[in-house]
Amino acid sequence: MKRTDYISWDEYFMGVSLLAAKRSKDPNTQVGACIVNQDHIIISTGYNGFPKNCSDDVFPWERTGKDTKYAYVVHAELNAILNSGGQSLKGASLYVSLFPCNECTKAIIQSGIREIVYLSDKYADSDATLASKTMLRAAGVQMRQLKPHTEQIVLDFRVDK
Ligand SMILES: O=c1[nH]c(=O)n([C@H]2C[C@H](O)[C@@H](COP(=O)(O)O)O2)cc1CO
Ligand SMILES: [Zn+2]
Numbered sequence: 001m002k003r004t005d006y007i008s009w010d011e012y013f014m015g016v017s018l019l020a021a022k023r024s025k026d027p028n029t030q031v032g033a034c035i036v037n038q039d040h041i042i043i044s045t046g047y048n049g050f051p052k053n054c055s056d057d058v059f060p061w062e063r064t065g066k067d068t069k070y071a072y073v074v075h076a077e078l079n080a081i082l083n084s085g086g087q088s089l090k091g092a093s094l095y096v097s098l099f100p101c102n103e104c105t106k107a108i109i110q111s112g113i114r115e116i117v118y119l120s121d122k123y124a125d126s127d128a129t130l131a132s133k134t135m136l137r138a139a140g141v142q143m144r145q146l147k148p149h150t151e152q153i154v155l156d157f158r159v160d161k
Contacts, residue, residue, distance in 0.1 A: 007153065009040055013095040014119060014146050015153050020047045021076070021097050025056045028063060031076035033096040035084060035113070043087055046079030077104035081111050089113050095146075098122065102131035109135060115142040 007015065013034050021032030024047045035044045050059045050072050060067050074082075077100045081089065090112035094100075099121045100108060108116065116136065123129050136143055 008149070010095075010117065010146055011148055011150065011153065013042070013093075014097070014117065014148070016042065016045060017076075017095045017097050017119075019155075020045045023047045024049060024076075025061070026069065026073070027061055029098065031096065031098045033076040033080040033094060035080050035089060036093045036095065037089075038091050043089065043092060044080045044084035046074075046076045046081075046083050048073055048076045049079070050074065075101060075104050078107055081107050093117060099124065099129055099143075100132055101128040102135065103128075105132040105135050109139045109141060113141065115144070117144055117146050119146050119148075121145060 013036050016034040017032035019032065020034065021030040024030035024032070026048055029048070031048045033046045034042060037043055050056060051074055054072060059069070059072050061069050063069065076098075077094060077096055080094070080096075092111075092113050093115040094108060094113050095117045097119045099118045100116065101123075121129070133143070
């Protein structure tokens with residue numbers, strides 16, 4: 001008899017996104033993304049962080065003031081698109097822990113991604129999110145908020161030997 005407590009595809013790919021988010025150095029919001037093709041194969045992952053060679057210890061993580069993170073940080077979704085190494089994203093699904101902003105949405109639509117599965121929509125009332133939703137609706141990209149059947153998945157690094 002097969003196991004019955006295995007995780008669903010949605011939980012698996014959102015779980016990968018959440019694990020990617022754990023790599024983020026952002027002290028306030030850690031975002032993770034995972035792009036999956038129609039065969040359920042992971043094409044790419046990403047999290048929010050500064051561009052290559054722009055040191056996490058030099059560039060600012062402040063949210064307010066003269067010099068903020070917003071000018072420098074690459075969003076998780078854009079990193080995932082850029083990390084896909086030129087593979088076609090046509091018909092792919094994007095799993096992301098936070099609803100995409102309008103700038104990422106432009107790249108998502110242009111890359112051919114057809115579905116966005118998200119967890120949090122904490123900036124739902126922002127102009128960026130409203131613009132995202134307007135563009136995604138116009139472009140016919142599906143959006144759905146994941147309602148997980150489980151509250152958490154624990155990774156256990158302990159082994160027998
Ligand atoms: O979709 C997103 N993807 C993404 O990676 N981010 C990143 C940019 C920032 O590093 C952080 C948001 O920071 P804050 O919540 O402090 O404003 O999340 C933010 C959004 C939402 O706009
Ligand atoms: Zn974005």
